[in-house]
Amino acid sequence: MESSHNTLSCESTWLQHLFLGSHGTQHCHQNVLVKLKYILRLTLLVIKGQVISGEYGKILIRQKASEKIELGELLVGEASGVKILLQAVNLLYGSQISQQNLELISGMSLEDNERVDFMDAELRNYNLAVLKNLITISDNNAMVCKRLPAFFSSVRDVTKDDLSFLTQPRDSLFIGNLRSGSKMLDLPIYLDGKEVFSHHILVPATTGRGKSNMTSVLLWDTLDKDYCGILVLDPHDEYYGRNKLGLKDHPSSDKVVYYTPTDVPAGCRTLKINLDLLKPGHFNGVVEWSDPQIQCLSQYYREFGNKWIESIVLDKPLKADFFEGTIAVVKRRIMSLLDLEFNGSELFCNGVFSLNAGEATIADICKELEESRTVIIDTSDFSGSVEILIGSLIVTEVFSKYKRYKVKGLLRDKPVVSVVLEEAPRVLGKEALEKGPNIFSTIAREGRKFKVGLFAITQLPSLIPRQILANMNTKIILGIEMKPEREAIIQSAAQDLSDDDRNIASLDKGEAIISSNFAKFATPVKIPLFEDFVKGSEKVEVKKDFGGISLN
Amino acid sequence: MKFAHIADCHIGGWRDPKLRNVGALAFEKAIDACVEKDVDFVIVSGDLFNTSLPSVDGLKMVVKKLRQLSNRSIPVYLIAGSHDFSPSGKTMLDVLEGAGLFVNVAKGEEVEGRLKLNFTVDSKTGAKITGLLGKKGGLERGYYEALMKEGLEKEEGYKIFLFHSLLSELKPKSLEKVDSHPLSLLPKNFDYYAGGHPHIVTNAKMDGYGTIAYPGPLFPNNFRELEELSSGGFYVVEDGVLEFEPVQIYNVFNIKVDAEHKAPKQVSEEIMDHITGKEFNDTIVTIRVSGILESGKPSDIDFKGIFEKLYEKSAYFVMKNTNALVSKEFEEIKIDAKDVEDVEERIIKEHIGQINVEGIGDKEVFVTKELMRVLSDSRIEGEKVADFEIRVREDMEKVLGV
Structure with missing residues (x-):
């Protein structure tokens, strides 16, 4: 009979060696202390089950009666002195009693109200768990797992020590704490933020599974880091925290730049964009134009340059011949989209676009991103089309600037820029792309070469073409209820998640699986509640000096 | 109510002896115009002087004109700008204010670490005036962040706010690399926001704010501004209507030549073509040559002859800029x-x-x-x-x- 503290072969061998003493009786007090510490650690290791059969990727273990194994739980097995990290992907019942007899006994219990007890119940009836191999851990290094744990060996709970190879990279991005089943471990998970952001992030999740909370935590974590600038197109006006806890409460809140069109909080920017900054290409993916309409837009731009929109609205004649109806439709759609008004002699701008303000807004935003700031654009007042138009305008400029930096050899010193985009299929979906490429799809394809990445959030990843999904090298998978959506993610994940369908379906609020080219394994995490995460971060008020003001 | 809004006089700003006095001359002309237009008061939104301790030459003229306004009971309300503010507090503005020549309206009190600004009320019109100074590098932002705005916003009456900062929303493309502050730092509900600092001439109305105006400098302060603005000026505001009053000291004639694929001789001839048949009385002439010369060097361009020719034609001052002119030969x-x-x-x-x-x-x-x-x-x-x-x-x- 084995006790729980000496089941692991390599550890018990080491222990035996220590106690029998290869060095005779010369052990110093320090050595004894080390031994005691080790015994204590072993005592705390919890044996959860034993390998009884299976195959690679589907290892069957019998669960210890006094323990519970959850779907997604991380476990450690051993083989020839190395540890193998395993994960429960399925749970099932096992019994020594035949199915027929079980059915009979159940009938007696249910129908005849007879009290039926099993003899040695815990021995005869039990739970089984199917485990998949994650990685092999040897000498604090993690490698691809290519072996099975020893047959009939014990499988134990994972500890922080087992995962000491998970270190914090220099340009770290905090994703959450390691999760084993539904239990959160005191082990923060960091990825290389520079790589992760430039190689795109996809956040697929059903409503209510914690997308906003996760994004808030990530934005908070990266705010004071200099390796990235983040552009957030915020359709729900939720990240700045106008009326609640948000990025404005960060100790480095001077790195948050908030653009909003109305009720601008003190110190924040009024979102005004000068009409002269718009070009026909910015409307790609925003509005569906017919070919003649596209040609009409381009012709106006060719003939009138920056004043092309004004020229359309003011009915300035084109040198090229266009059907009157085409021009009329273009004018009507432009005026409606940009919220312009024309009283017969003068053009008025009612919305975010302006004739005399906002000339430098886009340049300012680019500069702020290059200064590693987080720029939040409150798009809650706009229609989806206007939101995409504004995003397109900014992202086009950022991307072309970064392309120029690459040519000049200056890109290395620039922070990676990530664009947070909600409801990503609007611009990355198959339907949107059938109308032609847009700046977001261009970035999805080639942004990583220029340190510009997408942080795409969606409930419907299946609408995004597989090629683009595969380009999203990090996926923060929150709970997804719909099978086709899970399948789209599983098929394009960086790690093999073919056995994780149930796992993904059962993810609770705040629970996630991180599948990334930059993670050693598909890492289960628990994302802390934003309110808990930011607790204790207080702004330091610096005493202001009012020199130059005549004070009473 | 009629008042003049002046900014960025930069008296003493030009270093060249021939232009050193131009700031003071522009100020003299502007004040004469104010008197002529019978304004109720004058506001100066920063950078009256180019330094906190200006030279006596410019100072003499300024004191004379301020005294003239004072004698005519036309008060002057002012704030310090990024050039004439001094962190040590030793500024000529303090001396002049002490002499009763103007009122620095950046006055207030510190309340629990925050800044409460007080209004200066113009006795004739009842206009309530206050404002915040400008500092180098946009450091005045801290003052705005600590500003108690509620009281200022709720105050009744015709209110004017003086500021010396570039506002992001009104920043022109040409200044896109320059740091700016958001409009939201300023208190709302003022009737007129008298701006200074960026040398641009513009005015706009924004939601929640009255008219925000930058009159630009009284006279251009460098080569580029001479090219872009030619002359300076200020706003006269009467019953809420703005009228730009230009201040013409010298004429400005700009010559721009693209030297790309040209020999120095061709460039010289092209410049000469620009000046042939013209007279340049009281004119500042700027010559900007840029591009890569096909042959020869920038020094092969006969600037000496061109300058002589222009001075022969009574030009007041000739300047050249060849920063972007490159030679193929070395x-x-x-x-x-x-x-x-x-x-x-x-x-x-x-x-x-x-x-x-x-x-x-x-x-x-x-x-x-x-x-x-x-x-x-x-x-x-x-x-x-x-x-x-x-x-x-x-x-x-x-x-x-x-």
Whole structure:
């Protein structure tokens, strides 16, 4: 009979060696202390089950009666002195009693109200768990797992020590704490933020599974880091925290730049964009134009340059011949989209676009991103089309600037820029792309070469073409209820998640699986509640000096 | 109610002896116009002087004109700007205010670490005036962040706010690299926001705010501004309607020549074409030449002859800018040491060849001069140190061909 503290072969061998003493009786007090510490650690290791059969990727273990194994739980097995990290992907019942007899006994219990007890119940009836191999851990290094744990060996709970190879990279991005089943471990998970952001992030999740909370935590974590600038197109006006806890409460809140069109909080920017900054290409993916309409837009731009929109609205004649109806439709759609008004002699701008303000807004935003700031654009007042138009305008400029930096050899010193985009299929979906490429799809394809990445959030990843999904090298998978959506993610994940369908379906609020080219394994995490995460971060008020003001 | 809104006089700003007094002359002319237009009061939104302790020459004129206004009971309300503010508190503005020549309206009190501004009320019109000074590098932002705005916003009556900062929302494309502050830092509900600092002429109305206006400088302050603005001016505001009042001291005539694929002789001729048949009485002439010469060097362009010709035609002052003019050839020619550049060149030639720099070869004189030019460049106002470094580094790389 084995006790729980000496089941692991390599550890018990080491222990035996220590106690029998290869060095005779010369052990110093320090050595004894080390031994005691080790015994204590072993005592705390919890044996959860034993390998009884299976195959690679589907290892069957019998669960210890006094323990519970959850779907997604991380476990450690051993083989020839190395540890193998395993994960429960399925749970099932096992019994020594035949199915027929079980059915009979159940009938007696249910129908005849007879009290039926099993003899040695815990021995005869039990739970089984199917485990998949994650990685092999040897000498604090993690490698691809290519072996099975020893047959009939014990499988134990994972500890922080087992995962000491998970270190914090220099340009770290905090994703959450390691999760084993539904239990959160005191082990923060960091990825290389520079790589992760430039190689795109996809956040697929059903409503209510914690997308906003996760994004808030990530934005908070990266705010004071200099390796990235983040552009957030915020359709729900939720990240700045106008009326609640948000990025404005960060100790480095001077790195948050908030653009909003109305009720601008003190110190924040009024979102005004000068009409002269718009070009026909910015409307790609925003509005569906017919070919003649596209040609009409381009012709106006060719003939009138920056004043092309004004020229359309003011009915300035084109040198090229266009059907009157085409021009009329273009004018009507432009005026409606940009919220312009024309009283017969003068053009008025009612919305975010302006004739005399906002000339430098886009340049300012680019500069702020290059200064590693987080720029939040409150798009809650706009229609989806206007939101995409504004995003397109900014992202086009950022991307072309970064392309120029690459040519000049200056890109290395620039922070990676990530664009947070909600409801990503609007611009990355198959339907949107059938109308032609847009700046977001261009970035999805080639942004990583220029340190510009997408942080795409969606409930419907299946609408995004597989090629683009595969380009999203990090996926923060929150709970997804719909099978086709899970399948789209599983098929394009960086790690093999073919056995994780149930796992993904059962993810609770705040629970996630991180599948990334930059993670050693598909890492289960628990994302802390934003309110808990930011607790204790207080702004330091610096005493202001009012020199130059005549004070009473 | 009628008042004048002046900003960015930068008296003493020009270094060249012929233009040193131009700021004071512009101020004199502007004040004369204010008197003539019978304004109720004058506001100056910063940078009356180019430094906190200006030279006596300009000061004399300013005191004379302020005294004239005072004698006519036309009060002047002012704030310090990024140039005439001094962190030590030793400024000529304090002396002049002490002499009763104007009122610095940046007054208030500190309340629990926050800044409460008080209004200065113009006794004749009842206009309530307050404002915040400007500091170098946009450091006045801290004042705005600590500003108690509620009281200012709720105050009844005609209110004017003086400020000396570039506002992001009104920043023109030409100043896109310059740091700016968001409009939301300013208190709302004022009737008129009298701005200074960016040398632009613009005004706009924004939601929640009254008219926000920048009159620009009274006279252009550098070569580029002479090209872009030609002259300065100020706003006269009568019953909420703005009228720009230009201040003309000298005429300005700008010549721009693209030297791309041209020989120096062609460039000289092209400049001459611009001036032939014209007279330049009381005119400042600017000549900007840019591009890569097909042959020869920038010094082959006959600027000496051109300048002589222009002065013959009664030009008041002639300036040239060849910063963006590059030569394909790198040899130098001997010229008489008539100016600093000539002296520099002689010294370079005296010391040439002392250090063997790989890849420079016979271009040493040119490269040395170019490096001196690049390294003597100074930071543009508002340009970040990092951007400045990048610009200098890029220019150096061009010169060194790396």
